[in-house]
Structure formats: C-alpha cells, structure tokens
Amino acid sequence: MKILILCGVFAKENEEEIIKNATAPVEFSANLFQERLIGGFNALENIEVSVLSAPFIGAYPTGSKIKNFKSFKVSQEKYRYVPFCNIWGIRNFSRTASLKKSIKAFAKDGCEKKLIVVYCTHTPFIKAAEYAKKLDPKIKICLYVPDLPQYMNLSENRGFIYNVAKKYDIASMTKHMKCIDTFVLLTKHMKDKLPVEDKPYRVIEGIFDFIPSISNEAENSVSEKYIVYTGKLDKKFGAVSLVDSMRHMNDESLRLVLCGSGDSFEYAKAESEKDRRIIPLGQVTPKVAEEWRRKASVLVNPRPNSEEYTKYSFPSKNVEYLLSGKPTVAYMLDGMPDIYRDFIYEINHDGEASHAIAKAIENALSEKIEKGNAYYEYAKEKLSATQIATQILKLNYGRG
DSSP: OEEEEEEOOOOGGGHHHHHHHBSSOOOHHHHHHHHHHHHHHHTSSSOEEEEEEOOOOOOBTTTBSOSEEOOOSSOOSSOEEOOEEOBTTTHHHHHHHHHHHHHHHHHHOOOSOEEEEEESSOHHHHHHHHHHHHHOTTOEEEEEESSOGGGSOOOTTOOHHHHHHHHHHHHHHHHHGGGOOEEEESSGGGGGGTTTTTSOEEEOOOOBOSOOOOOOSOSSOTTOEEEEEESOOOGGGTHHHHHHGGGGOOOTTEEEEEEBOSTTHHHHHHHHHHOTTEEEEESOOHHHHHHHHHHOSEEEEOOOSOSGGGGGOOOHHHHHHHHTTSOEEEOOOTTSOGGGGGTSEEOOSSSOHHHHHHHHHHHHHHOOOOOHHHHHHHHHHHOBHHHHHHHHHHHHHSOO
16 A cells, blocks of 8 residues: 655755745744654555655745745755745645646556545645546545644735635635545534535544653753743734733743744844843744753643634644643633643633733642643543554545
8 A cells, every 4th residue: 555645844854944044934833743644654564655745935035035946955865845936926836736747656656555645725735636636546535634724824914915815725725625535634613614525534633653751840940930832923823912921920030932933023022121031032943942842831822712713723732732741821722622621721711811821821830730641641542643644544445
C-alpha cells in the first residue's frame, strides 16, 4: 500500500531560512501538526509513505521576501518540495500547476491501494489530489481539516481585495471537494460547513507523537514566575486582553513572555515600556518556544469564545500546553469537548476579559491541583500519531 501526504510541511533544516525571509508570522504550529501526522504513518508497517510539499511560506510581498520558490538553500531528505511563483494573486495557480505535474508519477503507479492524505483546506492541494484521482480512479483521498478556510486569517489588517479573493477561493475549493472520500475534522461543528454529507469522517482534536515529560515544576528561579504565551499576537486571539491582564496583577515577580508576532505586537511592545514585566519576544523558532514552555509557571491561551469561528477551531497550542504538564489557562471554546473543563484553568466569560484572564492566571498559580497526568492519559488513548494514522486507514479501507 502506498500513501502520499500532500501538504505544506518544511523540514527543521529550513526553519532559519524561512524566518529570515518572513515578513509575517510563520505557521510553526501547522508545521508541527504535519510532521506528527507524517510520523504517524511512517511508524506503521507494510506502508510506503511519500511526502509532496508546497511549503507554507507567506505570499510575496506581505508574508515573505521570496518571489519564486525553487527550493531551500539547506538540503534535506525527508520531503519533496515543488517549485512555484510566490507572488500573491498568482501563487495558488502556480502551486496547483506544479503539484499536478509532481503528483503524476504517484497517480500512474501501478499499486492497487493508494491513498492521498491532504493536509488542510488549501485549493492547490485539493485540485492536485482531484487530478490524481482522474488519472487513477482507484485512488482514495482523505482530507484532514485543522481549520476552515474562512477563519484562517482573523487579522484586522485584511483588505477588501483579500476578502473578495478568499470568497472566490472558498467557492472554487468547495466545488473540487467532491473528489474527497473521507474527512478528519478537529471539531464536530466543522461538518456543518463542509460538503461531508454522508461520507465517512472522524473528529480528532489534536495529535502528538512523543512521550512528554510531565512536570508541574517551572524551570526557573523562585524569584520569577513566567506566564508564557506562544502563538500569533492578534487582537482576535485575545492578545490585547492578555497584555492588559498584567494591570490587574501586582505581583512584581511575574513575567509575561509573548513568543510570536501579529497585529498586536506593537501594542505589546508599547505596554512593555510602561511595565517591565511584559516581555514581547516577537517571532521565535519552535525550539525557543519550547524552552519558554519549560520555564513557564503558567501557560495561557487568551483566545476568547466570543465569535462563531470558535465552533470550528481547536487551538493546537492547547494540546501542546496540556501535554507539558504545566497549568494551562484558557477559555472553553465551543469547539472543545466538555472533558477539557477537567484539564484547564478556565477563564470566566463574564466581565472584562483582561480581568478574567488575570483571575484565572492567579488561580492557576495558587492552586496545587495536578492536571497534567490526567490529560496525558486522555491524549495517549485518543491523540497519538500512530493511532490517528491507523484510524485514517480504517476510515478508508475498513482496517488498520
């Protein structure tokens, strides 16, 4: 059996070059998700796995300095990259053409059982998978949906042209989704927004591929307590409310460390000049973000449950935070299973957001309830990469 994973993953060897050329936040959480999915399939026996990637670098000029992507300077052997023109407005057409050309060999391979696993609702991936299936109708296609396309960019800096182009893109994508045989969704509500109909699907909110070191002890001196956030610093994701929460906490030993960039970064930077406890680091590598998670006394995700998109969203950082064993402060989003109330320190929805976040952080700092081991047992049973890969095989072929 042969499996092709069609995605936008990039290797760790290429991270430095991507960051150097980035003019917008890099999607490291999405990259980690893809790496784990690939790892899950690679761990299975009697399966030949290949990866075809049009890497998720930002479009030129707003997201990246790269006009034409040919490959990265540092070579790697894990993934096969396709070249494409990266200019906004052109790049999706270029990515589609390049992926179709590159997928032809897989489609024409004589293997009887072939599965294409498409990571995310990205039109070039879906069109390329559809093209492969036209060449060989026996091919099965599974679409893994971590986010709905209409909610992928919640920045306040979106323009009119972007919104019109996105509306057209979603309509085109939905049309081509007829080729999809099965779906994997992050929340049960996603089914209502996708053409799933009576096709087989599974709801799986996250993925991990390692045995984490569970510890509630922060790796820092007792004189400082780090409140750590890793992700996009966008107002829609509660970044401003998180920064403002420091006004409600008088403890001088607290440090709010913000690993990420976005439309609220300049606000965080300005507030840091007034309050030295606020530390906005900007875009950092996954390795640096992980180091700060280990140092944390509390990890926090301030994404509020105030808009419709939360039904169709399960932040991957919640899984990362909880698997670290550290106290995790977050809102209960509509897309999260109720059992997560047992694992997080929940932010109360009532009242001013910044005050509610501060109160939840203080509760997490003061309580000595160990929740990390309970979440690990839950995740080990439901979210391991090999189990998810096996479930995808069962979904498509009725067996693992």
